[in-house]
Amino acid sequence: MEETVMSKDLEVIYSRTELLFKRISRTQYWIQVANDPYDRSYNFFFNSQRKGERLKSVPLHRVDNYDLKYLEQLIAELRKKTSLTIRFIGFTTLRWPKTQKLIQWKRDKLE
Numbered sequence: 001m002e003e004t005v006m007s008k009d010l011e012v013i014y015s016r017t018e019l020l021f022k023r024i025s026r027t028q029y030w031i032q033v034a035n036d037p038y039d040r041s042y043n044f045f046f047n048s049q050r051k052g053e054r055l056k057s058v059p060l061h062r063v064d065n066y067d068l069k070y071l072e073q074l075i076a077e078l079r080k081k082t083s084l085t086i087r088f089i090g091f092t093t094l095r096w097p098k099t100q101k102l103i104q105w106k107r108d109k110l111e
Helices: 002-020 068-081
Strands: 027-036 041-050 056-063 085-089
Touching: 002 041, 002 056, 002 068, 027 068, 056 068, 068 085
Parallel strands: 027 085
Antiparallel strands: 027 041, 041 056
């Protein structure tokens, strides 16, 4: 069952990303994953910023399975489907269960 839940989460995130990704010149695009320990969820956002303009952030999906193993698998599958950069917010002291690498290397300005 967990595999089908992951594939649904993955499909929602990826399909919404594809709709928003316009490939406009001089524009940066990335996916942001925010840890929400209060609601025990992970929130995915599609961010874009054209040179000289303000950041646009669009919510993509909320993942309610608050488990780092699950998130690690979901991110691995998402990276197979897209080459967009994935940034993390709120994960400064956490490590991926499989590789034990830090999830977020430095504190983001938004934290």
